[in-house]
Amino acid sequence: MPRFSVVVPVHKVQGYLHACLDSVLGQSYRDIEVIAVDDRSPDGCGAILDAYAARDERVRVVHLPQNVGLGRARNAGMERARGDYLFFLDGDDTLTPGALRAMADRLDETGAPDVLVFDYARTHWWGGTRRNVLAHLLAEASGDVFTAAERPEILDLLMVAWNKVYRRDFVAREGFVFPPGYYEDTPWTFPVLLSAGRIAVLDRICVYYRQRRRGSILSTTSRRHFDVHEQYARVFRFVDARPALAHWRPFLHAKMGEHCLDILSKPDRLPPSDKAEFFRRTAEMFRAYRPEGVPVSPELRVLEGSYAGYVLRQRTGRAGRELGRRVRRAGTATAARYTRARSAFRRPLDPDLAVYSAFSHQGVLGDPAAIHRAARELAPHIRGVWVLDDEERAAGLEPDTEYVLLGSPGYRRVTERATYFVNNVNWSGALDKRPGSVHVHTHRGTPLKYQGADLLDRPGARLGFDVPQMLRRADRWDYSLVASRHAELVWERAFPCRFTSLRSGSPRNDVLVAAPADRGRAVRERLGVPDGDTVVLYAPTRRDYRRDGLVERLDLARFAAELGGGRTLVVRLHPSLAAGPARGLGLSELHRRGVLVDATDEPEVQDVLLAADVLVTDYSSIMFDYALLDRPIVVYADDWDAYRASRGAYLDITAEAPGHVARSPWELAWLFDSGTWRDEEAARLRSAFRKRFCEFDDGRAAERVVRTLMLGEPMPERPAGPARVPARVPAQATGRDLLAPS
Template identity: 45%
Template sequence: MPSAATPRFSVIIPVYGVEGYIRECLESITSQSYPDFEIIAVDDCSQDSSGAIVDEFAARDPRVRAVHREQNGGIGAARNTGIAHARGDYLLFLDGDDSIRPGSLQAIAERLAETADPEILLFDYVRTHVDGTVEASKSGTHIASIGDQVVRPTDRLELLRIFAVVWNRVYRRDFFTTGGFTGDGFRFTDGLYEDALMVYTTMAAAQRVAGLEYVVVEYRQRRQGSSMRSSSPRKHFVIFDQYQRVFDYLEGRPGLDAYRTIVFERMVSHFLYTLARGFRIPRSHRRAYVQQAGRAYRRNEPKGFTPPPGIAGLKFKVLRTGSYAAFESLKAANGTRETAFRALGRSKRWGGRKALKTYYAVQRRLPVDENLAVYSAYWGRTPGCNPLAIHDAAKKLAPNLRGVWVVNQAHAGKLPAGISRVAPATFGYWKAMARAKYLVNNVNFPDSVVKRPGQVHLQTHHGTPLKRMGLDQQYYPAVAKSMDFDKLMERVDRWDWSVSSNQHSTEQWERVYPAPFRTLNAGYPRNDVYYRATAEDVRRIRGALGIAPGKTAILYAPTVRDHQKDAFVSRLDLARFARELGPDHVLLVRAHYFYGADRELSALAERGALIDVSRHPSVEELCLASDALITDYSSIMFDYANLDRPIVTYADDWEMYRTCRGVTFDLLSGEPGDTPGVIATTEDELIEAFRSGAWAAEPAAALRRAFRERFCMWDDGHAAERVVRAVFLGQETLTPPVTPVADRTPAPTPEAAEAATTRQEHVAG
């Protein structure tokens, strides 16, 4: 176990806006085989749930220390806060969206022991991209060049060519806090590019540096959310101040002439790299950037400096002048990569526009209709799910907002009363998509839809993810083979809002759909009905389904299998199970909507063995009508948990499903919060669960309570109102506040609904 006084490592993690990643980051450390460490996670006033996740880890692992700053200060200030709390022999800095590989701390500890505790130990890393690829770093050869030696960086200048970040090395704490040329130690500065300053000053001061040829850090290349993608271009101008601090630090110190030359070359290369990223320095700021870069070049240029050969050296020479016109001329003459990328982007956009209908293009030039919302659910099926609940709430809370639904012709005859419809690929459809202020869907609109300025895209989703979603699907061939992930990300980039019903979903959506949307931790609007339905509603729905009073209705709702999409094949002998349930029970069977009509299921329904509810328009009504749910891996379990009625998991192919589709947690662990009730992995076990009464016994109820606490966090009957107020009415604070799970009253059970009828009849009599 780790030492309470002086752990070997203090892992310092600045935490801000990383709720989709911080759990993985912390788990990568707490699961290390080497136990002698502490984690100091510094919440820099993060506006999401990152701080709460850190607190969760700290509550269950004494090695994790949660520190909450009173004011946001940026990554440098957060790291300084972590250093002030550190007790370890060595400091390891890790960003909250990155992770370390298994065995890393053991490998670092062994190398430190072999090299008699150097001031700095360098190690390798890889870049992990959103498409699943892993890119090796260029640091390996430089680390390998020093082998088993302990060296002084000023004697091995090739080490300065290693990526200048603080998370690909560990620092001995006494060196970091009291070292340097002045003995005052090192501190991180404010603003971006603080790593370069820290790396080049600490390497100049260090006398003993060793290397470890081991990949420790997995450096995540995020599509959005990185500090380097700052919305304020001027924030990137701090790069000049950071490098000036390096040269001020080196000024006048003997024996560092060669060191200064290498750092200067790295500085200019860094200036050029930053300039080439349009998302950092847009065109409107490039003139000022080039001019300031030229001044920094001339001020710090070492005597006799020779630029590198070729195009790179020519860029050095032009940048030295600080002339923006000269630099642009150089780019035009040599066709830089940036210019090529920009031209490619233009060609893609124009190619897409040519494919759009002329009518749609004309409509997009007309004003946005501030009072129009387009709704769609499940790729143009019957109105339902979260979009329908939002539509109904908007009619009351935002009556000036008109709603129109995109519904396929096949479902046009099943529209609820009061629904306005447009059919896909019609003039009305293209006009609505071009002019509507709000686009609301529980899946994605087609690729042909162009989100214009002024439009607001609300993504409601349609379930809590047990299965892997988004970019995680890249690792599962059963789904990846039919998915274009680049196109998926283009669709996700249209989202402005993402609705979530629980913290688990929020973390998953943030991670697997990396785009600059805003998360609405409001609850699922479709689940409001589970707290608003009355006893009369429950009786009415059961009567319409043909469920006789006094019968126990069991809803069986399995999910689709990605390796078996052609037709519904029940994994349960439905006829046998219905017989085993006995005459006091009725079995409701709902096949997944991906499947067409099933003859065997229809035949069983015609014989009266069960009720086929596969085409019933409302899953919510089926849940209200049932006394219990049997499902496998369907997200219906998370919604049904709101009713606080028994849930039985029938998972006869768990290993197959987990391997082919991937899962986000272990549904069959039996642990509170993971498992909603009784587990059955065979048909006989399922029958016995009902025969013995285990399905409704207290142990199952206890599991269900924990499951509700975890996955029904924000579902309290007011989710649709919160979404409408936030998105359509522009309210910054989510209102009304969420009612705690323990204080909620779900819709009455069928038994309670019948009892209420009896009481009413008795009073009336």
């Protein structure tokens, strides 16, 4: 008997069906059966299903004699299911890699619950991916099993059948089936969750929910949306038949009202001539099922009035929102005019005022933070003010750290008068550079991939980048901080502006050169690394050949297992991926289970580097920083050709690597199993890499910047030997091509 019965109802999805079935049959977890139900599809779906069944014995196909709709097609599959758990997957959606293994592990961990709820991400037709906005509910409930009464917020999640798996004998015992109709998920999910004695959650994205360009069937304009009333009537009949569930009536009453008003408010759901009737039927049901003595929320009181009152309220709301937009636009224009008029009356610059920002105003971080600390010690007369984008970011600041919020009056006052501007990204285009001000651009690392003007012939890589605007903002730079002559040459070509390169080194990396020995140990303790373990840090970068930047290059659970005992895998995602679906695709769940440590939220990446004994990365600039520690580095370059072709690179990192290079998961595992990752050749490669790319980093970079640019002391002499000019790398360049002068 298989663990999972995956029921796939199919109707007019031939363009997506291959991807759906491949995502299921290609899972590493293979104890499954797939019951594909051809709901009399008029296209080629039936033939596609038969071809899969001929190739894979786990696939069984049911051809229905007539079209019965999604719910009853699921019932047809469920009748033939033999697995411990039922999983209903729509034919145009897909499973994420490793999803079934994660489900099976969580079911084992929680002792075979009645229902397991997991997460999903919407994948849009134009390429974007967005995780469920209520994913935090899964994280909060990821402890032991519970009932809906113990965690009623679980009912706020999307009420669909496909974001859960169901113990088959529980479903059979309760007699649950899908009804016919348009909104068949409603009378399935509510009764199932209200009846389940043991619910568990998996804080992991297991399904990619496809968002078609023309929308789903529920987004079509039709009278079939009236079906929602009968489906909620089924829910209430179910509750009425079970006195123990009577306390849920107020909750379901409110949900019904919210759901129906949501349908009514959508411009593309109901024909205009049917909206008044839909409102009246909703209001009738709302009155009929209203529990005695339960007050109605302000949002639902409209259902106690007339349709004309509802329409008036909708129009008033829209008018108010439009008025707000107009006021904001007018305010912006007025502010711009006021700024221009005031420019002739600016007060003189304050020579003792410096303004700092990092990572688009996200906190006291990176190179600007290191310079700020050095300035407080060496030039205490200079007042340092940080720009933050949100008040919440100030929560972790030291009490004596001065800050202003972006766009506030305080922000305008300090940026109008400051002499020094220190940032690792460009300031807003609205910030004018005043004569006499000093703009210091620190960058965010040594460049490996194309930057600035070099992106002009890379249309895919510059998605979301306005290169001309980027260069106009860079025209304000007075100084560009560099850690090597490689970086100096790249920045001067990528940003053809009138700045001076300062061979200062990277201030953020001073701590890597001169950190106290116990700092790394303290970070390991904070991360929960067992004493004596070897810490393997995996820090991948984003991919420009994917719109969302996310490409799953490595099975983290497998890699952690292959590392073996005495080694802890620590993962740090690229900042641009931290808030997206990447963590929901298994990372958060693996962290919770103790398989690995997710260090993405550690504010200072240098702390994570100090805690690591070896770095595994692909093409992240983090390798240039880590090389300062003289610890082993392994480059995982399984898609180097694709990365180089899409983004462009200033050197062939596989030919001039800071350590051994692995081009497959098996090579990576072998490097660690054999001990090759830290052999003499690895040390030789690391030494040559560090000599070339870290030549100005001596632990005094921040001091050098403050003394030179703020105190006016002469810049110490730096090495002035010949440098190799980084070439513009052809898509299929060899290592020799990369060393050729440009």
